Every structure is written in structure tokens, then in C-alpha cells.
Amino acid sequence: MLVNKPPMGWNTWNTFGHEISDALVRESTDAFVEQGLKDAGYQYVVIDDCWSKKVRDPETDRLVAEPAKFPEGMKAVADYVHGKGLKFGMYSCAGQRTCGDYPGSFDHEFLDAETFASWGVDFLKYDFCYKPVGVDGQLLYRRMGMALRASGRDILFSACNWGSDDVWSWIRSTGAHMYRSTGDIFDNPESYRKIALSQLHKLGTSAPQCFNDVDMLTVGMYGKGLVGTTGCNDADYRSQFALWCMYSAPLMLGCDIRRMNAQTRALVTNRDLIRIDQDAEARPPIATFHPWNEKLMTLFKHLDDGSYALGFFNLGEEDAETFATFSDFGLPAAAGYDLALESVFDGERLVSREYLRLNVPAHDCRVYIARLQKR
Ligand code: GLA
Numbered sequence: 001m002l003v004n005k006p007p008m009g010w011n012t013w014n015t016f017g018h019e020i021s022d023a024l025v026r027e028s029t030d031a032f033v034e035q036g037l038k039d040a041g042y043q044y045v046v047i048d049d050c051w052s053k054k055v056r057d058p059e060t061d062r063l064v065a066e067p068a069k070f071p072e073g074m075k076a077v078a079d080y081v082h083g084k085g086l087k088f089g090m091y092s093c094a095g096q097r098t099c100g101d102y103p104g105s106f107d108h109e110f111l112d113a114e115t116f117a118s119w120g121v122d123f124l125k126y127d128f129c130y131k132p133v134g135v136d137g138q139l140l141y142r143r144m145g146m147a148l149r150a151s152g153r154d155i156l157f158s159a160c161n162w163g164s165d166d167v168w169s170w171i172r173s174t175g176a177h178m179y180r181s182t183g184d185i186f187d188n189p190e191s192y193r194k195i196a197l198s199q200l201h202k203l204g205t206s207a208p209q210c211f212n213d214v215d216m217l218t219v220g221m222y223g224k225g226l227v228g229t230t231g232c233n234d235a236d237y238r239s240q241f242a243l244w245c246m247y248s249a250p251l252m253l254g255c256d257i258r259r260m261n262a263q264t265r266a267l268v269t270n271r272d273l274i275r276i277d278q279d280a281e282a283r284p285p286i287a288t289f290h291p292w293n294e295k296l297m298t299l300f301k302h303l304d305d306g307s308y309a310l311g312f313f314n315l316g317e318e319d320a321e322t323f324a325t326f327s328d329f330g331l332p333a334a335a336g337y338d339l340a341l342e343s344v345f346d347g348e349r350l351v352s353r354e355y356l357r358l359n360v361p362a363h364d365c366r367v368y369i370a371r372l373q374k375r
Helices: 020-034 074-081 109-119 137-150 164-169 189-202 234-246 260-270 269-277
Strands: 008-011 045-047 087-093 123-127 154-158 179-182 212-214 251-253 285-291 296-302 306-313 320-325 335-342 349-352 355-360 365-374
Touching: 008 087, 020 045, 020 074, 045 123, 074 087, 074 109, 109 137, 123 179, 137 154, 137 164, 164 179, 189 234, 189 335, 234 251, 234 260, 234 269, 234 296, 234 306, 234 365, 269 365, 296 320, 306 320, 306 335, 306 355, 349 355, 355 365
Parallel strands: 008 045, 008 251, 045 087, 087 123, 123 154, 154 179, 179 212
Antiparallel strands: 285 296, 296 306, 306 365, 320 355, 335 349, 335 365
């Protein structure tokens, strides 16, 4: 299975937790299309934890969808999602129980992969709770990687061991297509900033076929739902979304997509930001920090058509003036080129020589597509 671009979709967990149902997934699938997410490139509708009965079928040992939540079973949900031209994702866990205390796939990997394949599943998120003590976590991801390949269906393998055991150094070898690299996100500014900063120096191994997953987005949650906490403002959501795009991270939405407001819809379907995220080369950005204000970060990323993405992030609580010196990116003054910039948010254009100095409000960002311009 080829996963050349960071996967894009929506996942039930951030907003709904265990309060999931056939109706919710079908309504969200409708909204996925009506809100323009499909047209913008999103593909996967993913049901996270808490979808199954509390015990396996005593006769077949298989996982069974909880009939009170999914009365027609999972194949019917998969068929509905496929009927809208989308792909269907589900969740299991490498340990004996899932994080929400439902049966996990430990020692049932091949049987479960076969069950998922028979339902028409296209994506499996694979969590890490209740791993038996003394069992090697890496081995469990190898097992599910093999089980999915043996299942006879192309199933994207989304590993989720929260960055344990230096996951970046071995995960690609298991066949996984993306890997969670951090603990869970919460909908507050400290959470997305901490996650983003923690991966800045670990992006070198994130690449086509196996992407660093900095967790599902909280964009558009405004404090509502399971991981809601204090919520974020629109400036934070701009920054969070732009950071994920500068990282070429998977874009898995976590808000209630049936009720996105206009700002959220515009942000998550922003063509330039998605183009940056989905760039064919998926190169990590070059990061620089303001010399005396460490909250001001600049990211510069090579894009495959010869242009660049340039983002200025204010991760602090005060509005501030920041700057970037282009020689830090490999463009010294003597090179004879300026940078022609176009804002991804409002189309503002400017040309800058050697450096750029600009104001960025607290929590906010400025992001440009940049092109070399001969003097
Ligand atoms: C873990 C994962 C989350 C979510 C929950 C479900 O915490 O990291 O993303 O899947 O389990 O219980």
C-alpha cells in the first residue's frame, strides 16, 4: 500500500470519546462531504475507541460491534462511508484491553485484522494501553503490521504508542504508515505548543510511507467535547493547523464537523496550507528562534515546485515583533535574490531583501509561500 502523502480525515475521539453511534458517524460522513472536506482532500472517517462489546464473541473469539451503538454492525457503517466516496477507519489496541477498557488485539492480531478486512476497513489506529508487562512493544507493532498485510485488504496502519521506546527509530520497519509521537493532545494552547516543540528535532525520519503523527487536531473545538479543557482562540487554531502543515503531519480533524463555523471551515480547507502539508517531498522545516524571545519561532520549508513555505509563530502571550534572516535558510545577501512572499491567509504580497521583520500577535502566526526573485 502506498501512502505518499500525510493522511487526512476526521476521528471521533477528541469530541465524542465513548459517545459514538451509527447515527453520529453517518451524520458526520454527510457533513464531511457537505462542508467541503472531501473536496479539500480529506479522505478518512475514523471511529476511535469504545465501539465494541466489552467482551469478544465467546464462540468465534472475534470482536463484535456494540449493538446499542452500532445496531447494523460495522460493515453497514463502512458501506455508508464508502458510498460517499470516502474511506473508513477503525481502532484497536496492542494490549489486552483498549485505553477505554474494551477488548484489545493482543494475541488476536491476525484474527482481528481479518475481521477488519471483512468489514471493509481501510485504516487502523493501533493504541498501546494494557500491554502485558515484559512483552516488547515493538514486537506488537510488527505483529499487527504483518497481520494487516496478510488480511488481503489495503489497510493503512496508524501506530499509536505515544512516542514510547524511541518509536521514530524503528516504526518504519513494522510497515506502519504513520506513528503517534507524543502523548494525547488537549484543546488548550500549552498542549499543541508542547507537542509541536517536542517533535521539531525529530522530523527527519518523517517521510512518505510513514509520517510523524502529532495527534488529532483540536481546531474548531473551542473547549467543547472530551479533550476540550480551556479551549483555544482562532489565532491558536491558525497556529496549530499551520504547524501541523509545516511538519507534513497527518491532518486528522477532531472537532464536531457537523457544526464547524465559517472560520474553522475556511482554515481546515485552506488550499495553500493543505498544499504545504501534502507537498510530495514532505521535507522537515528549518527552525530558527528569535535571539532573545524563545517564544518566537520561524519555520522555512522546501516545497517540491521550487517554492518555499515560510511561517512565523508567536507561541507566547504577548504581541511581538519578530524577524527572519534569510541567510539562516541558505540565502545569503550576496546571492542576488530577494524573496517574493504571498500570505496563505489573505493573499497579501511583499518582496523582502535579506531579512523580514514583522509583527505577530500573541498566539498567532503569519505564513507565506515564498519564491526566489532575481534582483
Ligand atoms: C489513547 C490515545 C487517544 C485515544 C484514546 C482512546 O489515549 O492516545 O488518541 O485513542 O486512547 O481511549
